[in-house]
Amino acid sequence: MARDLYEILGVGRDAQEADIKKAYRKLAMELHPDRNPNDKGAESKFKEVNAAYEVLKDPKKRAIYDQYGHAGLGQGGAGGFSGDPSGFGGGFGDIFEEFFGDIFGGGGGGGRGQRGSGGAQRGEDFRYDLTVTLETVMNGSEERIRIPTIVVCSTCNGSGAKAGSGPENCSTCGGAGQVRTQQGFFSVARSCPTCRGQGRIIRNPCHGCQGQGRVRSEKTLTVKIPAGVDTGNRIRLTGEGGAGLRGAPNGDLFIVIEVAPHPMFERYDADLLCHVPITFTQAALGGRLDVPTLSGKARVTLPPGTQTARRLALRGKGLPQLNRPGVFGDLVVEVRVETPVNLSKRQRELLEEFAACSDLDSQPESTSFMGKVKDFLDKMAG
Numbered sequence: 001m002a003r004d005l006y007e008i009l010g011v012g013r014d015a016q017e018a019d020i021k022k023a024y025r026k027l028a029m030e031l032h033p034d035r036n037p038n039d040k041g042a043e044s045k046f047k048e049v050n051a052a053y054e055v056l057k058d059p060k061k062r063a064i065y066d067q068y069g070h071a072g073l074g075q076g077g078a079g080g081f082s083g084d085p086s087g088f089g090g091g092f093g094d095i096f097e098e099f100f101g102d103i104f105g106g107g108g109g110g111g112r113g114q115r116g117s118g119g120a121q122r123g124e125d126f127r128y129d130l131t132v133t134l135e136t137v138m139n140g141s142e143e144r145i146r147i148p149t150i151v152v153c154s155t156c157n158g159s160g161a162k163a164g165s166g167p168e169n170c171s172t173c174g175g176a177g178q179v180r181t182q183q184g185f186f187s188v189a190r191s192c193p194t195c196r197g198q199g200r201i202i203r204n205p206c207h208g209c210q211g212q213g214r215v216r217s218e219k220t221l222t223v224k225i226p227a228g229v230d231t232g233n234r235i236r237l238t239g240e241g242g243a244g245l246r247g248a249p250n251g252d253l254f255i256v257i258e259v260a261p262h263p264m265f266e267r268y269d270a271d272l273l274c275h276v277p278i279t280f281t282q283a284a285l286g287g288r289l290d291v292p293t294l295s296g297k298a299r300v301t302l303p304p305g306t307q308t309a310r311r312l313a314l315r316g317k318g319l320p321q322l323n324r325p326g327v328f329g330d331l332v333v334e335v336r337v338e339t340p341v342n343l344s345k346r347q348r349e350l351l352e353e354f355a356a357c358s359d360l361d362s363q364p365e366s367t368s369f370m371g372k373v374k375d376f377l378d379k380m381a382g
Contacts (some may be wrong), residue, residue, distance in 0.1 A: 002070045005052040024053040123242035123251035131253050134262040137319055138294040140227035150242040151217045155208030162204040171197035214243050223255050228322035233257045270319045270329025283337045291333050293317045300333055308337040
């Protein structure tokens with residue numbers, strides 16, 4: 001029995017388009033075969049996720065599926081919706097819209113490249129979202145990524161024409177890519193309807209690329225991540241975007257950084273905050289305390305009578321500042337006094353004895369607060 005498409009993506013049937021896209025991108029990155037070389041089941045799961053998203057991202061297909069299920073789509077299951085064995089269905093734009101997201105006014109399949117004479121067109125710019133750890137921010141790294149891309153067709157060398165033939169000048173526009181019409185005193189230029197602005201027509205298209213001059217492919221890149229990067233920073237790889245048409249230059253690839261949450265530290269620019277629990281006796285008596293840093297263990301001194309939420313700064317133990325070699329932020333340790341629980345009989349007796357011999361001088365904040373409460377209640381009663 002075919003699996004429910006919403007179940008495959010891990011979303012509810014009332015999920016918004018943005019939630020579906022977010023879930024898809026997360027699963028696609030986790031299950032990509034290149035990230036799971038030893039997991040034979042990852043590829044089939046990856047295709048299943050892609051096929052499910054192909055349906056749920058399209059409002060019309062989704063409506064049909066919601067009403068009639070798999071039968072309404074004429075398929076036996078999610079794995080059959082994509083005709084592309086690589087898992088990337090649709091045209092060029094579809095691939096990059098899903099994997100690279102939106103970029104600078106255009107879809108991930110590109111803001112449109114600049115068109116030149118003879119149909120030359122600069123390749124699309126692509127975006128790739130790369131999640132890195134706080135340890136990577138601390139030390140920098142080199143990350144290897146595998147991405148879908150568009151390359152020049154090797155069969156026709158990008159001409160789009162079958163071997164032995166070539167593009168011909170459009171007879172309608174004479175190769176200009178535009179036609180002009182006279183409207184009274186005005187001359188109006190518009191894109192040629194015959195060649196669609198290319199200026200040339202391919203009579204015998206290449207079988208390898210169906211006349212596109214480009215084909216889909218994949219490539220592996222090494223990206224150098226500098227220390228100190230933050231969420232939203234972009235790394236530009238010139239010429240690593242889509243292949244240009246008719247000899248035009250390639251587009252660029254923009255790596256957009258997202259720093260993953262850390263279980264131990266909170267980040268504030270180049271500073272780090274770490275919440276450290278301390279015992280009741282440590283807080284009262286003071287002493288030395290070992291705390292974690294991204295470069296190893298460090299030691300701080302607790303003064304006697306340390307209160308919860310007190311902050312102690314370790315200078316230069318934070319993150320490096322981007323493009324400022326040798327300059328680091330601070331690590332701020334915020335202590336939290338932990339109240340003892342599950343007391344033994346002897347522990348309870350000792351605490352009761354301690355309470356009995358305590359005086360106002362040892363509890364200044366409580367004493368001050370109770371004095372304020374008394375004054376407040378007296379005013380209300382008066």
